[in-house]
Amino acid sequence: MTAASTVERCRAGRAAMVNSGVLLAAVAGLAGVALLSLRIGSVSLSTTEVITAFTNFEGTNAHLIVRSLRLPRTIIGIGVGAALAVAGVTAQAVTRNALASPGVLGINSGAAFGVVTAVFVLGIASPSDYLWFAFAGALGAVIVVFAIASVGPGGVTPVKLALAGVVLTALLSAWISFVLIFDQRTLDEVRFWLAGSLAGRDLGVFLQVLPFLAIGLVIGLAMGRTLNAVSLGEDVAAGLGQNVALVRAVATVVVVLLAGAGVAAAGPIGFVGLAVPHMARLMVGADHRWLLPVSAVAGPTLLLAADVIGRVIARPSEIQVGIVTAIIGGPVLIHLVRSRKLAEL
Secondary structure, eight states: HHHHHHHHHHHHHHHHHHHHHHHHHHHHHHHHHHHHHOOSSSSSSOOOHHHHHHHHHHHHHHHHIIIIIIIIHHHHHHHHHHHHHHHHHHHHHHTTOOOOOOOTTTTTHHHHHHHHHHHHHHHHGGGHHHHHHHHHHHHHHOOOOOOOSSSSTTOSSSHHHHHHHHHEEEEEEEEHHHHHHHHHHHHHHHHHHHHOOOOOOHHHHHHHHHHHHHHHHHHHHHTTTHHHTTTTOOHHHHHHOOOHHHHHHHHHHHHHHHHHHHHHHHHOOOOOHHHHHHHHHHHOOOHHHHHHHHHHHHHHHHHHHHHHHHHHHOOOOOOOOHHHHHHHHHHHHHHHHHHHHHHTT
């Protein structure tokens, strides 16, 4: 073993130790935010009341609030936040586009198009029925975006994917706006869902999307080494023995599963899939073996924190979490884009 390889091993070991510490700190942060999500709302509760709601349930108002209202909301926030963040990392890696996300690739608008059209045309009136139409819209949007981006010389490129996603989003948003302006029933049915919200959701809806979330997260988290190769470029990935077409297909399925399920459960929440991967890169670098799990923890942390903020600043009412993530995510993303460290990753 040469001296250079020994030094490299030591550096890798130190990096692994640092990243392990970052991941543990992120998990601790998520636990703290989850506790705040169970405590804070129109009625503030103590930590003791939250704990006894699970260890010594007595049917008091405080215990019912925790178990019936805030626990489902917190669980859904964790699942949706992890799904959107991992979908964002996967999309950015496979397209080699730092601006790629479920929203930029048209997945959010496709899911919204599917739900709004189903409500308008078929009269769907139950959030539990939104799932399949959201998935269909998300899948259709991805297919259209890749089809548009593949036209012309050079095939699919990161810039063409982003442009195709922007164009499709504009077209679908125009249709959604048209329907909502001229059909009051559809507007009343989907307006809170379109804003992106964790309120009013029960665990029944989450259990419907849980299999898709679980499959997407397991496959996505297992693709760390593969995404490291693909993010270096198609030629390099092929030289390293990767089947680029297969990797792209699997990654697309992962993004559709995660983003479709997340949007179906909570509505089209923006900036989580775009900003969280960049935040995670600043903490652990560009190695997807660490970037994926850290993003899976940081995503729900951001989403639950935004949800808590939305409850606090508008008491006794609240602001939908999708609005808060946009308010928070915009400045954060601008700061990250301007960061010299980010530009070097």
